[in-house]
Amino acid sequence: MEALSTFAQLVVAGVLTGLVFALVSVGLTLVYGVMDVVNFAHGEFLMLAMYTAVGLALLGVGPIFGLPVVAAALFVFGVIVYRVFVRRLLAGPPEATVFGTFGLLVLMQGLAQAIFTSDYRSAPNPPFQGTLHLGVLAIPQAALVEGIGAIVLTAALFAFVEFTETGRAMRAVAEDRVAATLMGIDVQRINALAFGIGAACVGAAGSLLLLSNPAYPTVGVQYALTAFVVVALGGFGSIQGALVGALLIGLLEVLGGFYLSPELKMVPVYLAYLIVVLLRPQGLLGRR
Amino acid sequence: MRAHLLALGAIVVVGAVAAFGLHSQVTLELLFTFLLYAVLGQSWNWISGYAGNVSFGHAIFFACGAYAAAMLVAAGFSPWLAFPAGALVAGLLAVITGFPTLALRGHYFSIATIAVAALVDAFVRTTPWFNGANGFEEPIRNGWGAMQFAQKTNYVLIALVLFAFVQLATIVLERSRLGYYLRALRANHAAAAAVGIDERRWKLIAFAWSAVMASAAGVLYAQDTLFVDPPSVLGLSVSIDIALIGVVGGIGTVWGPAVGALIYVALAKGVALQLGGTGKGYDLVIYGALICVIAALRPRGIVGSLVDASRRRRGARIANDGAAPVAERAA
Numbered sequence: 001m002e003a004l005s006t007f008a009q010l011v012v013a014g015v016l017t018g019l020v021f022a023l024v025s026v027g028l029t030l031v032y033g034v035m036d037v038v039n040f041a042h043g044e045f046l047m048l049a050m051y052t053a054v055g056l057a058l059l060g061v062g063p064i065f066g067l068p069v070v071a072a073a074l075f076v077f078g079v080i081v082y083r084v085f086v087r088r089l090l091a092g093p094p095e096a097t098v099f100g101t102f103g104l105l106v107l108m109q110g111l112a113q114a115i116f117t118s119d120y121r122s123a124p125n126p127p128f129q130g131t132l133h134l135g136v137l138a139i140p141q142a143a144l145v146e147g148i149g150a151i152v153l154t155a156a157l158f159a160f161v162e163f164t165e166t167g168r169a170m171r172a173v174a175e176d177r178v179a180a181t182l183m184g185i186d187v188q189r190i191n192a193l194a195f196g197i198g199a200a201c202v203g204a205a206g207s208l209l210l211l212s213n214p215a216y217p218t219v220g221v222q223y224a225l226t227a228f229v230v231v232a233l234g235g236f237g238s239i240q241g242a243l244v245g246a247l248l249i250g251l252l253e254v255l256g257g258f259y260l261s262p263e264l265k266m267v268p269v270y271l272a273y274l275i276v277v278l279l280r281p282q283g284l285l286g287r288r
Numbered sequence: 289m290r291a292h293l294l295a296l297g298a299i300v301v302v303g304a305v306a307a308f309g310l311h312s313q314v315t316l317e318l319l320f321t322f323l324l325y326a327v328l329g330q331s332w333n334w335i336s337g338y339a340g341n342v343s344f345g346h347a348i349f350f351a352c353g354a355y356a357a358a359m360l361v362a363a364g365f366s367p368w369l370a371f372p373a374g375a376l377v378a379g380l381l382a383v384i385t386g387f388p389t390l391a392l393r394g395h396y397f398s399i400a401t402i403a404v405a406a407l408v409d410a411f412v413r414t415t416p417w418f419n420g421a422n423g424f425e426e427p428i429r430n431g432w433g434a435m436q437f438a439q440k441t442n443y444v445l446i447a448l449v450l451f452a453f454v455q456l457a458t459i460v461l462e463r464s465r466l467g468y469y470l471r472a473l474r475a476n477h478a479a480a481a482a483v484g485i486d487e488r489r490w491k492l493i494a495f496a497w498s499a500v501m502a503s504a505a506g507v508l509y510a511q512d513t514l515f516v517d518p519p520s521v522l523g524l525s526v527s528i529d530i531a532l533i534g535v536v537g538g539i540g541t542v543w544g545p546a547v548g549a550l551i552y553v554a555l556a557k558g559v560a561l562q563l564g565g566t567g568k569g570y571d572l573v574i575y576g577a578l579i580c581v582i583a584a585l586r587p588r589g590i591v592g593s594l595v596d597a598s599r600r601r602r603g604a605r606i607a608n609d610g611a612a613p614v615a616e617r618a619a
Contacts, residue, residue, distance in 0.1 A: 038395040088584040098342050098398060099535050100583030106532065107576025113569030217569070221524070225406075228399045267410050270403035277396050278388050 005136040010254055012137055018250020019147035023208060025227040025234075025242040026157050027201030033174045033237025034194040037086065040101040042227060043220025044108035045199050049074050049206025050215035051116060057123035063210045064127060064145075071203035078199025082192040090191075112217035120214035128211055142211035149208045150246075153201060158239045160197075170194055174237060226253075229273040235283025244284060248272070292459045292542055299546075300452050307444040316440035320512065322553045323447035324505050329533035329545030330454050331501035336531070337539035338467060339494045340474030341390060342398045345405030347526035349499040351412070351516075352378035353506025357435075358424035358516040367435040367511055374503035381408075382499035383492055390491045393477075402524065409522045423517025426510070435511045443512055450508065451546075454501050458542050470494055471540070502530075535579055538591035547591055551578070 028042045039045070049070050056066035081104070089100040128141040161167040172180040173190045181187050206215075213219065230249050234241025249269055257265030276283060303319070310316055328350060336342045356374035357367045389400045412418045429436050437443060461467040469490045472480040477487060510516050520526070529552075537548030552575075559571040 038399075040395075085580065085584055092583070094394060095340060095342055095539075096583050098395060099539075100580060102531070102535070103576050103579025103583055105576070106528075106572050107580055110569045110572025110574075110576050114573055115569075117569075225402060228395075229403070232396070232399065261414070263414055264410055266406055270406050273403045274389075274400060277392060277400060281392070281396065 009137055010258055011251065012139060013143075014251035014254035015247060016139070016143040016147045016250070017254055018247035019150035020143070020205075020209065020246075021223075021226050021230050021250055022154055022243045022246035023146065023150040023205040024202065024223045025230040025246055026154050026239055027198035027205070028224075028227050029231045029234065029237055029239060029242045030157065030161070030170075030201070031195055031198040032231065033239075034170050035086075035090065035173075035191050037090070037097045037101070038228070038231075038236075039104075039198070040098065040224070041104035041108060042198075042202065043222075043224025044105050044112075045074065045078070045202045045220070046206050046209070046223055047112060047215065047217065047220040048077065048108065049203040050210055050213070050219060051112065051121070052203070053207045053210045054121045054123055054215050057126070057210070062125075062127060063123050063207045067204055067207040070207045071200040074203030074206075075196040075200035079192050079196035081199070082195035086195060087188065087191070109217050116215075116217065118217055120216050122214040123210050126211050140212070145211060146208045149204065153204055154239065154243050157197070157201065161239060166190075166193065226269065229269055231283075232273055233276050233283055238283065241283055289459060289463060292455075292462075295543070296452060296455050296459070300448060303444065303448045303451075307441050307448065313440050316444055318553055318557060320440060320443045320447050322549050323444065323451045324508060325529075325533050325549035325552055326546040327447070327451055327454050327505045328502055328530045329537065329548050330458055331498045331505065332530050332534040333539060333541075333545050334458070334461070334498040334501070335491075335495050336534055337541070337544070338461065338470040338474070339491050340470075340540075341392075341491065341495075342394075342531070343401045343527070344398050344524075344531055345401030345403075345527050346498075346502060346530045347522050347524075348381065348405050348408045349378040349502035350506040350509070350526065350530070351408075351518075351521040352381060352499070353503035353508075354510040354516045354521040355412075355418065355424075355506075356503070357507045357510035358426055359418075361426050361434075362424055366433060367507065370507040370510070371504055374507055375500040378499035378503035379496040382495045386492050386495040387488070390488060390495060402527075405522070405524065405527055409518055412522060413518050419517075421518060423515065423520070426514040428514065436514070443508070447508055450504055455542065455546070457497070457501075462542060466490060466493060474540075532575055532579070536575065536582065538582075538593070541591040541595060544591040 024042075024046060027045075028039060031037055031039055052070045052073055053063050053066055056069060057063060061069065085100065085104070086097070089096045126142075128145050130141050132139045132141055132144060161170060169180070169185045169190050170193070172183065172185055173187055173194075177187055180190075209223075226249060230245040231242055232245075233248060234243070234245030249272065252268040252272060253265050256268040260267065303323070306319060307316065310319075328346070331349070332343060332346050353370060353374035356377060357370035360370050360373065361367050385404050389397055389404070392400055413421050426436075430438055432442070435446075469480070469485050472483075472485060473487055473490065481487060506521060509521065513520075533548040533552050534545055535548070536551050537546065538544030555571050555574055559574075
C-alpha cells in the first residue's frame with residue numbers, strides 16, 4: 001500500500017513535470033515543423049521570458065496577469081529575430097541555422113549575465129504557493145496551474161494550426177515550401193509568424209514557470225535540452241507528438257530520479273532520445 | 289599546400305623562440321592555452337567542419353586523455369602512457385558512439401552528441417573507479433618523466449609539437465582521399481553515396497581521428513592543471529567552448545581553429561584585464577555576436593571567407609561548400 005501510494009504520487013508528479021516540458025516544447029516543434037530550424041537558443045528565449053515576467057512582477061503585475069503581456073513581447077521579439085537574423089541563416093548552407101542559433105544562445109546568455117548577473121531573481125509574492133491534498137496525493141498548486149496552462153496552450157496552438165486559414169498556410173509551407181509559394185502564400189511572412197508564435201509560447205511558458213522557479217542566465221539550458229528530446233520523441237514538427245513525448249519524458253525523469261538516483265534522473269531521458277532517433281527517426285507520432 | 293607548410297613552419301619557429309625567450313609565466317600559460325585550444329578546435333573541425341556532423345559533445349574525448357593521465361599517475365604509471373591509452377579509449381568511444389549516430393543528419397546528430405556526452409558524464413560521476421564527482425588530483429613532481437614542470441616553457445614545447453602534428457595531419461587531410469570524400473559527403477551525401485563513397489566508413493575514420501587528437505589535448509591539460517573532475521573536462525560548457533572555437537575561426541579550413549583559439553584566448557584575457565573577474569558575460573556577448581554575424585553573413589567563417597576571397601581574386605571558380613575541390617580534382 002505504501003509502495004502503491006508512493007508510485008501514484010510519482011506518476012502525478014511525472015505527469016505534471018511532463019506538462020511543464022510540453023509547455024516549453026510546443027513552440028520549438030512549431031518552428032521546426034514550419035521551417036526545418038531547430039532553435040538552439042530556445043531555452044534562452046525562455047530565460048528572456050522569465051526575466052520579463054520578473055520585471056512585470058516588480059511593477060506589480062504578477063506572473064498570471066502578466067502572461068499575455070510577456071507572450072506578446074516575446075512574439076514581437078521572435079518576429080524581429082526572424083526578420084533580422086534567421087531569414088539570413090535560411091539562405092545559407094544547412095549548418096548555418098545550427099551555428100547561428102547556437103551563437104544566439106551564447107549571445108543571450110552573455111547579455112543576461114552581464115546585465116542581470118548570475119543571481120537568482122524571483123517574482124515577489126508569487127501566487128499558488130500552497131499544496132493541494134487529494135487523499136494520499138500531495139500536489140503543489142504551482143505545478144497544477146502550470147499543468148493546466150500547458151494543456152490550454154497546447155490545445156490552443158493545435159486548434160490554431162489545424163483550423164485557421166493562417167494555420168493551414170503554415171502546414172502548407174511545412175509540407176512544401178515551393179508549392180506553397182506557387183499557391184500565393186508569402187513564405188517569409190508565414191515563417192516570421194511561426195517564429196513569433198513559437199516565441200510567444202515560450203513567453204507563456206516562462207511566466208508560468210516563474211511560479212515555481214527563479215530566473216537566472218542559464219535557466220533555459222536544462223529545459224531546452226529536455227525540449228529537444230521531447231520534440232524528437234514526439235516527432236519533430238508534431239504538436240500532439242510534443243505533448244505525448246513530454247508526458248513520457250516527465251514520467252521517465254521522475255521515476256528514474258526516484259528509483260535510480262537523483263544524479264541519474266536524466267539517463268533514461270537521454271537513452272530514450274537515442275533509442276528513438278536510431279530506431280524510429282520520425283518520432284512516435286511524426287510523419288515521413 | 290606549400291603555403292600551409294610554410295605558415296606552419298613559421299609558427300613553430302616563432303612558438304619555439306617564444307617558449308625559450310619569454311620568461312613571463314603568465315604569457316607562456318596563455319601561449320599554452322592557445323595551442324591547446326587550437327588542437328581541440330581542429331579536432332572538432334575534423335568531424336564538424338570537414339565531415340559536417342556538428343558535435344556538441346566533444347568534451348568526452350578530451351576527458352578520455354585527461355582521465356587517462358590522472359588515473360595512470362594515480363596508479364603509479366608514467367603520464368606519457370596516457371597518450372596511447374587515452375587515444376585508444378577515445379578512438380573506441382568514437383567508433384562505438386559514432387557507428388549508430390553518424391548517419392543521423394543535422395540537429396539529430398548534434399542533439400545525439402549532447403545526449404551521449406550527458407550519459408558519459410553520469411557514468412563517470414557515479415562510478416567509484418573514476419572517483420565519481422571528486423575526480424583526481426595529481427601529486428606535484430617535476431621533470432620530463434613525470435611530464436610536470438615548474439616552468440611553463442616545456443609545456444609550451446610539448447603543446448607546440450602536438451599542434452604541429454595536428455595541423456600537419458589536417459594539411460594532409462585536405463589533399464587526401466578522406467578529405468575529398470568527407471567534403472563530398474558534406475556537400476551532398478546522396479550524390480556521394482551514389483558514386484560509391486561509404487559514408488559510415490569514412491566518417492568513422494574521421495571521428496576516431498578527431499577523438500584521438502582531443503584526447504592528446506586532454507593529457508596535456510591534466511599535466512598542466514594537475515586536477516581532473518567531471519565539470520572541468522566533461523561538462524556541457526567544455527563541449528560548447530570547443531565548438532565555439534571551431535565555429536568562430538571558420539569550419540572546414542586548416543587555419544580556422546587556430547584563428548578561433550587566438551580570438552578565444554585574446555578575448556578571455558582582454559575581458560579579464562578590462563573588467564576584472566566580474567567581467568563574466570561580456571566575453572560570451574562578444575563570441576555570441578561574432579558567431580551570429582559570421583553565421584548570417586559569412587557562413588564559412590573568417591578563414592573560409594578569406595579562402596573564398598582569394599579564390600575569387602585568382603579568378604578560380606568559387607568553392608561551393610566543398611563541392612568545388614572535388615571538381616578541381618577531376619579537372
